[in-house]
Amino acid sequence: MNWTQFLFRLIEPVVPPRFVIKRLLLLIPVLFGVASVVFAILHLAPGDPAIIIAGQRASAEQLEQIRVELGLRRPLWEQYLSFLWDAARFDFGQSYSISRGNSVRSVISDRLPITLELAIYGQAAGILLGLPLGIISAVKQDSLTDHVTRIGALTGISVPIFWSGPLLILLFSTYLDVFPTSGRIASTLFLPDTWTLFGRELPLTGMITVDTILLGNTEAFLSAAHHLFLPAVVIGVYSTALISRMMRSSMLEVIRQDYIRTARAKGQGAKITLMKHGFRNALIPVVTVIGIQFGTLLGGAVLTETVFGINGMGLTIVTAIGVSDYPVVQGTVLTFALLFTLVNLFVDVTYSYLDPRIQQ
Amino acid sequence: MSTDTETRGTLGRLRASPFLADLLTNRLAVVGLTIIFSMAAVAIYARVTYDLGALASSQLGTEVADRSPPGWLGSAAANQQLFGTDAAARDIYKRCLYGAWLALKFGTITVGLSTTVGVGLGIIAAYYGDVTDNVIMRTMDVLLAFPPLLLALALVAIFPRDLGLWRAVVALVLVYTPRFARVVRGAALKVLEDEYVDATVALGATDPRVLIRHILPNTLAPITVQSTLNFGLAIIDLAALSFLGFGAQAGTPSWGLMLSRGVENGLLTGEWWLSFFPGLFLAITVLGFNLLGDGMRDALDPRMREAVD
Numbered sequence: 001m002n003w004t005q006f007l008f009r010l011i012e013p014v015v016p017p018r019f020v021i022k023r024l025l026l027l028i029p030v031l032f033g034v035a036s037v038v039f040a041i042l043h044l045a046p047g048d049p050a051i052i053i054a055g056q057r058a059s060a061e062q063l064e065q066i067r068v069e070l071g072l073r074r075p076l077w078e079q080y081l082s083f084l085w086d087a088a089r090f091d092f093g094q095s096y097s098i099s100r101g102n103s104v105r106s107v108i109s110d111r112l113p114i115t116l117e118l119a120i121y122g123q124a125a126g127i128l129l130g131l132p133l134g135i136i137s138a139v140k141q142d143s144l145t146d147h148v149t150r151i152g153a154l155t156g157i158s159v160p161i162f163w164s165g166p167l168l169i170l171l172f173s174t175y176l177d178v179f180p181t182s183g184r185i186a187s188t189l190f191l192p193d194t195w196t197l198f199g200r201e202l203p204l205t206g207m208i209t210v211d212t213i214l215l216g217n218t219e220a221f222l223s224a225a226h227h228l229f230l231p232a233v234v235i236g237v238y239s240t241a242l243i244s245r246m247m248r249s250s251m252l253e254v255i256r257q258d259y260i261r262t263a264r265a266k267g268q269g270a271k272i273t274l275m276k277h278g279f280r281n282a283l284i285p286v287v288t289v290i291g292i293q294f295g296t297l298l299g300g301a302v303l304t305e306t307v308f309g310i311n312g313m314g315l316t317i318v319t320a321i322g323v324s325d326y327p328v329v330q331g332t333v334l335t336f337a338l339l340f341t342l343v344n345l346f347v348d349v350t351y352s353y354l355d356p357r358i359q360q
Numbered sequence: 361m362s363t364d365t366e367t368r369g370t371l372g373r374l375r376a377s378p379f380l381a382d383l384l385t386n387r388l389a390v391v392g393l394t395i396i397f398s399m400a401a402v403a404i405y406a407r408v409t410y411d412l413g414a415l416a417s418s419q420l421g422t423e424v425a426d427r428s429p430p431g432w433l434g435s436a437a438a439n440q441q442l443f444g445t446d447a448a449a450r451d452i453y454k455r456c457l458y459g460a461w462l463a464l465k466f467g468t469i470t471v472g473l474s475t476t477v478g479v480g481l482g483i484i485a486a487y488y489g490d491v492t493d494n495v496i497m498r499t500m501d502v503l504l505a506f507p508p509l510l511l512a513l514a515l516v517a518i519f520p521r522d523l524g525l526w527r528a529v530v531a532l533v534l535v536y537t538p539r540f541a542r543v544v545r546g547a548a549l550k551v552l553e554d555e556y557v558d559a560t561v562a563l564g565a566t567d568p569r570v571l572i573r574h575i576l577p578n579t580l581a582p583i584t585v586q587s588t589l590n591f592g593l594a595i596i597d598l599a600a601l602s603f604l605g606f607g608a609q610a611g612t613p614s615w616g617l618m619l620s621r622g623v624e625n626g627l628l629t630g631e632w633w634l635s636f637f638p639g640l641f642l643a644i645t646v647l648g649f650n651l652l653g654d655g656m657r658d659a660l661d662p663r664m665r666e667a668v669d
Contacts (some may be wrong), residue, residue: 045517299508
């Protein structure tokens, strides 16, 4: 072994494998395309940004001045290039109306954690409940348990979030009065902007259940969890249904494989075979589905936020489209697409870890 | 060969088809089919019987009370509406039935268009390969990089408000087409490996003939399953766009819009019937398509036929 080989050995664990780099490079044209689609959509959208900003009663000179300031008088290709440059730096200018005068970046950094928190709890519930349900259903195929789980899961994906949400609110908030109807925390509680660690002031995460723990405020944490419960249940039920369906069909396929029979023939116990050989192999396609389904989950978050009046990215995008606040629409749509793409990249990498054949 | 034997031949083939036999012995699929046919009957009945104008316009000021609960609850003596009335005193029962017509009509158009465009693009990409394939599929990749409902929301913003549900249809077609293109391209690539395609080309068949007569029929199975499952999704997404205020125009008896009014007007006051009934119709219809789609997939997948010991 010469010294270059030796050096390479040393850094090998830190250097991402070639296929990860390849996957990252493939992202560039996709993100470029995504940004172009967003640019095209908002240039085709009706409505004059100058009027949206200045209002109907503004004078012609005022409007013209705003158009020049916004760069709308420049040639289209120049606007396109400057949009791409802005998008690459994640700078979409200022909000026209929903959060007037604030940068789109600050709107997103305020509201993204709210949506992520909701999505993470929903997804976590889906994985924790969906995987075992799917496995039980597959192992006991055609039993009563299987039928109940299957029909339950089918019902779960057929019931729209914007129906289950209102029904839960009606039952638990309006009639039984055990959960709040909307919002994120009791209106009497106020959280500071920063928390202190070893005497240093640090910014909070924006995820309310995390923040209240960081602040050590038990009362606020309980209130936040209380508010988050119903929205998380709505997303969690949907996610559980999707994941258990996938896990079931994937597990059914795997337990028919020869290697399962071989392991059993060698005298290995049924449970050990199932977990050691069955579960790990069946998980591979399910991981992909969890990634793809993350997009649906983000859509679900939009609907959930609208139903429960949670001011996250979802409600922001709906409001922004309604009032033609184009910079906010651009920023939020691009953020969602970027997030979705990155989750799928992460899923691909996990996939290749679970199934090394993919790397070749 | 006479027409008579031909019909018998077709029937015989249908009976012998393991796909149909499996589908019809699958109890869940039969339930799904029953739901879909009943909903279609309801839709046609409502379309023929009710006048859309009357269902859409406010009935305030007439004898009918607004926000009255379902008649069978017995509390209010004056009203006889099965599902109660909404904030504009409109009969929720009639509006729910008419909603079936709107959901199935626009759902069919959405799924039909995305299937046609997606299948066309997928087959062309697979058959011509190379640059054509790359241009088509990379464009599809870009569209697939957006979370579905968010792309639809952004696209809806382009179209003028008075297009109503049509703008939701166009947006959703753009969202669903890439999925069909992907499935069909994969299936078509498998078919292209078969020798009979080479044989047909060698015999001098033109490109359209090879594509339509030889490749398309052999990709129909995955397309049908995808379309059926997509149907349920399309009905939910159309309703979701209406719910968010970017679909059906105010007053239209679409389930999504009725739900959004129900949330606005009845959530805090406990007037549950405003949102309960439209959502129930929506969920049952979607369940019907999901049951059928699942049954079709199982029937097409021979591995699922035998039970595990």
